Amino acid sequence: MEIRDETAADHIAICDITRAAFADKPYSDQTEAEVIEGLRAADAIRLSLVAVSADEVVGNVVFSDVAIDGVAGWVGLGPVSVKPALQRGGIGSVLIKAGLDRIRATGAAGCVLVGDPGYYGRFGFKTVPGLGYGGVPDDYVMALAFGGALPRGTIVFHPAFGAA
Numbered sequence: 001m002e003i004r005d006e007t008a009a010d011h012i013a014i015c016d017i018t019r020a021a022f023a024d025k026p027y028s029d030q031t032e033a034e035v036i037e038g039l040r041a042a043d044a045i046r047l048s049l050v051a052v053s054a055d056e057v058v059g060n061v062v063f064s065d066v067a068i069d070g071v072a073g074w075v076g077l078g079p080v081s082v083k084p085a086l087q088r089g090g091i092g093s094v095l096i097k098a099g100l101d102r103i104r105a106t107g108a109a110g111c112v113l114v115g116d117p118g119y120y121g122r123f124g125f126k127t128v129p130g131l132g133y134g135g136v137p138d139d140y141v142m143a144l145a146f147g148g149a150l151p152r153g154t155i156v157f158h159p160a161f162g163a164a
C-alpha cells in the first residue's frame with residue numbers, strides 16, 4: 001500500500017470513500033465529503049493523503065488549519081475515512097501516523113480533532129481540560145502537542161466545516 005499526497009485525479013474517489021465510510025455512522029451528519037470539497041475550493045487543505053492499493057484509493061485523511069482562541073499554529077485532523085470493506089485493517093492508522101509526521105515536520109504546534117477517544121488515544125491524542133469545540137462533549141475534543149504545551153480554549157475550524 002502506498003501513502004501519497006492527493007492529486008486532482010483522486011478527488012472523485014476521495015468523495016466516494018468519504019460518503020461510503022460515513023454513510024451509516026450515527027455520529028455523522030453525512031456532510032464530510034462536502035466539507036472536503038469546501039476546504040479544497042477555499043485552498044484550505046493543509047495536507048490530504050491518500051492510501052492507494054492496487055491503483056485504487058482506499059483511504060484518505062485531511063488536515064486543515066484551526067485557530068484556538070485566536071491563536072494559530074494548530075492543525076485540525078479530519079475528515080478521515082477508509083473504504084468500508086477494508087476498515088479495521090490498519091489503513092486508517094497508517095494514514096494518520098503518516099499525516100501527523102508530515103504536519104509535525106512543518107513546524108505546527110500540534111494537532112486537534114473531534115473524535116472517539118477510544119480510537120485516537122493510540123496516536124497520543126488526549127482530552128484536555130478547558131479545550132472545547134461548540135456543543136461537542138469535551139471527551140471527544142482531543143489534542144496532540146508537538147513538543148510544547150497543550151492548548152486551551154475553543155477550537156475554530158475552517159468555515160467549510162460549518163457550511164456543508
Ligand SMILES: CC(C)(COP(=O)(O)OP(=O)(O)OC[C@H]1O[C@@H](n2cnc3c(N)ncnc32)[C@H](O)[C@@H]1OP(=O)(O)O)[C@@H](O)C(=O)NCCC(=O)NCCS
Pocket residue numbers: 021022025080081082083086087088089090091092093094114115116118119
Ligand atoms: C475511523 C477509520 C478512519 C479508522 O480506520 P481503520 O483503517 O478502520 O482503522 P485501523 O484499522 O487503523 O484501526 C482499527 C481500530 O480502530 C478501531 N476503530 C475503527 N473505527 C473506530 C471508530 N469509529 N471509533 C472507535 N474505534 C474505531 C477499531 O475498533 C480497531 O480497534 P482495535 O485496534 O483496538 O481493534 C475508519 O474505520 C472509517 O473510515 N470509519 C468511518 C468514518 C469515521 O468514523 N471516521 C472518523 C470520524 S472521527
